[in-house]
Amino acid sequence: MEVRNRGLVTALRYRGREGMWAWLLHRATGLGVLFFLIIHVIETAAVVYSPEFYDEALQIYKNPFFRFAELLIFFSVLFHAVNGSRIVIQDFWPYLMERQRQLTWAAGIVVLLVMVPVTWIMVAPVFGLAEEPGLERHLERCVERTQAPACLEVVE
């Protein structure tokens, strides 16, 4: 029998450092964003093929659960972009790789700094701590279009 230590569990147990975790997260977020975009394209195309389905989908997205899912998507795109820029910079100037751990931490800190206000903006309204962004404009529009699906619950 041939034995090689190379299974997924064995691999995930490898004690790599900053670079390995950044790479894993880069791949996970890249695949995650790709998966999201595929679903997003299908569901947006439904506005042409099946408007009722599209309206229904939009209603589902109002569930607070999706606010957290959207936050995760935002994080994924942000991390992938910032960390991807780090990789590009390292590729152009290899001598910077002597500081690879610091560069990875720097990318992480940039991501964190952006996440703080964005998390507040996206999540605070779910807990009633702030007004839903764009609410005012939405209400104005509903004055005229009372039958629009997004306005039904507001108007009654």
Added chain:
Amino acid sequence: MPMVTLRIQRFDPENDQRPVYREYAVNADPTDRVLDAINSVKWYQDGSLTYRRSCAHGICGSDAMRINGANRLACKVLIRDVGAKVTIEPLMGFRVIKDLVVDMEPFFAQFRSVLPYLINDEGAPERERTQSVHEREVYDDTTKCILCAACTTSCPSFWADENFVGPAAIVNAHRFIFDSRDKAAAERLDILNDREGVWRCRTVFNCTEACPREIRITKAIGEVKKAILSSAR
């Protein structure tokens, strides 16, 4: 002397269906090397424990193994740096022959594939081929490799694809590509300009972190990638 527990992955191809972990308690000083603790198991508890070591001083490259999850030379890691319970496993990706011994033949085949020797068909000069300090400097880091395979077997790209030439071979190609006396840089760059060459590298830095000689491996790979791109222009 304090007790240290070694948890060692054992595999005997003649008797075992799959690898098993066995624990051994040994006396070890904090300043002992992990290799000393392994020797103590072999010499006083279980003579069948199989592993490679030769110089015991970090220069022959024989005893690279996975210690507490990361690739290290057992002769360079001290007990005080690994704690009272140490997990020891063979290097990843290569076939396990027995216990901690893996088949290094494919590793040396990767090494040979990049022409790791000086190539210069110009007539021999009257005296030595001189180099400036700077010319020597550009490949100094990659002369330090001891071919222990800690880097190649720490690389996720290699775990997933055994045909990937691997960081160690690229390091040794770098050592000659950037040597001003060598004339075969273009040939080596052509060999490495391949799906299974430098482009499998995803800059994970596991190799750089694993190298017992502290070679900046990922940086060297990056320099080879750049050399390929600028020679293609």
